Amino acid sequence: GQQLNQSPQSMFIQEGEDVSMNCxxxxxxxxxxxxxxxxxxxxVLLIALYKAGELTSNGRLTAQFGITRKDSFLNISASIPSxxxxxxCAGLSGGSNYKLTFGKGTLLTVNP
Amino acid sequence: DAGVTQSPTHLIKTRGQHVTLRCSPISGHKSxxxxxxxxxxxxxxxxxxxxxxxxxxxxxxxxxxxxxFPNYSSELNVNALLLGDSALYLCxxxxxxxxxxxxxxxxxxxxxxxx
Numbered sequence: 001g002q003q004l005n006q007s008p009q010s011m012f013i014q015e016g017e018d019v020s021m022n023c024x025x026x027x028x029x030x031x032x033x034x035x036x037x038x039x040x041x042x043x044v045l046l047i048a049l050y051k052a053g054e055l056t057s058n059g060r061l062t063a064q065f066g067i068t069r070k071d072s073f074l075n076i077s078a079s080i081p082s083x084x085x086x087x088x089c090a091g092l093s094g095g096s097n098y099k100l101t102f103g104k105g106t107l108l109t110v111n112p
Numbered sequence: 113d114a115g116v117t118q119s120p121t122h123l124i125k126t127r128g129q130h131v132t133l134r135c136s137p138i139s140g141h142k143s144x145x146x147x148x149x150x151x152x153x154x155x156x157x158x159x160x161x162x163x164x165x166x167x168x169x170x171x172x173x174x175x176x177x178x179x180x181f182p183n184y185s186s187e188l189n190v191n192a193l194l195l196g197d198s199a200l201y202l203c204x205x206x207x208x209x210x211x212x213x214x215x216x217x218x219x220x221x222x223x224x225x226x227x
Binding site for chain 1: 153156160167168170204211212214216218219220223
């Protein structure tokens with residue numbers, strides 16, 4: 001089955017630093033989505049990527065859909081304490097085998 | 113506009129019981145998906161329904177079933193509960209844009225504890 005490898009598993013950084021995390025897959029996806037989840041809540045959509053090579057920004061967040069359609073990265077610039085949480089990548093495959101597959105998440109801790 | 117809503121927020125059941133979880137999608141969204149998230153893991157896909165038809169199914173046993181109603185709300189049913197069914201159950205709604213792009217928006221989840 002499809003698997004997403006998300007790295008790093010966790011990060012501990014100082015406020016103001018930049019952060020980068022990525023996901024790779026053995027399968028091709030039509031869409032890459034990045035979510036942030038706080039404890040006890042549902043994932044909140046950060047960025048959606050629909051085309052191979054697409055580079056999209058949302059404030060301090062930037063994400064790219066890899067050319068091979070098997071990978072994506074998320075960058076956070078100038079981190080702040082409220083960036084703390086778990087970040088998930090997710091790949092969407094459509095057609096007759098519709099499925100959204102999640103990575104295992106990256107736990108981000110920001111030290112003020 | 114209201115986001116995805118789920119009920120109940122928390123639920124405690126005992127082994128062997130049955131549970132029904134409910135979800136209302138964002139207004140205008142015709143698709144609902146269900147996910148199970150155990151502690152420390154990413155959400156695992158259970159089902160997707162579009163226009164009341166099942167469009168996708170994950171690797172879950174037949175004890176898990178779902179349906180979508182004419183108003184696009186959905187129910188997830190789990191029979192013969194096991195301890196391992198304890199998890200956060202997430203519902204997501206989505207709509208397809210004209211170019212076929214689709215994005216899923218999640219509700220707050222229902223936390224199920226099976227004793």
